[in-house]
Amino acid sequence: MSDEADVERRSSSQIASITLLNxxxxxxxxxxxxxxxxxxSRAMSAASKSSLFTLSRGDVVYEDEWLIAVNKPQGVYCENVLSSAPSALAQSSQSDELTQGFEASRPELHLAxxxxxxxxxxxxxxxxxxxASKLVKAFTDHKVKKTYIARCIGSAPKWEKITIKSxxxxxxxxxxRVYAASDVGRALPGGSVVRNMETSFEVLSxxxxxxxxxxxxxxxxxxxxIVVEEKAVKEDIATKDEILVRAYPRSGRTHQIRLHCQYLGISILGDVKYxxxxxxxxxxxxxxQLHAESLSFEHPVTGLEILLRAPLPLWANQALEHSLNPATS
Structure with a gap:
């Protein structure tokens, strides 16, 4: 190897090291x-469950001529909900004639x-x-308001409401992963970029x-x-509490609520990743145990404000069972 090539190789290596350090x-x-x-193990179980899943009319929480909202079950992939949607739509037909009409003009279904x-x-x-394009844009532009219910385990928070920005x-x-708020815009390995993430929480029980x-x-x-700039300091407490929270994500990042619950020291029950x-x-x-409770947005066709809510799952109702009795509230 020539001296010039060796210098170039070492220079490239140094640049790579500096880039990595940055x-x-x-x-x-x-x-x-x-x-x-x-x-x-969970993925394999979900694959099996999803392959047998059939969406029923009982899963539908709202429908008009432009969209359908459903209550997705736990442990089922979105794609399987979408693929089984035509059968649920066909179930709304009350006669063979209507069913044949539905089959002839099957809608172009898309996940929003x-x-x-x-x-x-x-x-x-x-x-x-x-x-689909209008509604996906509304999600992308953060014009859709969302709420989630999460059952968490950790030390009972000292706050009733809190907002976390990271x-x-x-x-x-x-x-x-969670990064410092000041890292927004910086490059990451693989060519992606650090983006902002904000969630508000309120304690329900x-x-x-x-x-x-x-x-x-x-x-x-x-x-x-909380504006995140450093690692969370978590209390090492032997006794853990069960906390039910409502989350209001103001951005739509992957695993956002799960990551922010982890950072706050109240990781979601069953969430082994975090x-x-x-x-x-x-x-x-x-x-x-995380449930997408509601979505509200401007209807992409009528322009009217629409609120979609899914019934609470059994685990959420169980977490609130004591509060249903006014004497224990």
């Missing part, structure tokens, strides 16, 4: 080793939003390309004591806002 450092921990096998495999809740399917991106190992408040506009209080316990009070959980 990558932002994630503030949330890497995936726990135990999560790999558990997630693989997606949910994680184990996240249940409201999901919107549009019936035409044109409506950055979001994929680490060099491909896992989604702690250890079954509380109440299910009506969904309303969350009013941020800058005095109760430090959530999967064994709790003698029960082993095969999925995380």
């Amino acid at each position: 990558y932002p450092v994630p503030l949330s921990p890497p995936l726990p080793p135990v999560s790999k096998q558990i997630e693989l 939003n997606r949910l994680d495999r184990d996240t249940s809740g409201v999901m919107v399917i549009t019936k035409s390309h044109k409506v 950055a979001h991106g994929r680490s060099k190992f491909g896992a989604w 702690i250890n079954g004591k509380g109440r299910l408040k009506e969904v309303s506009e969350f009013r941020k209080d800058e005095r109760n806002t 430090e959530g316990v999967y064994e709790w009070k003698g029960t082993t959980y095969d999925a995380h």
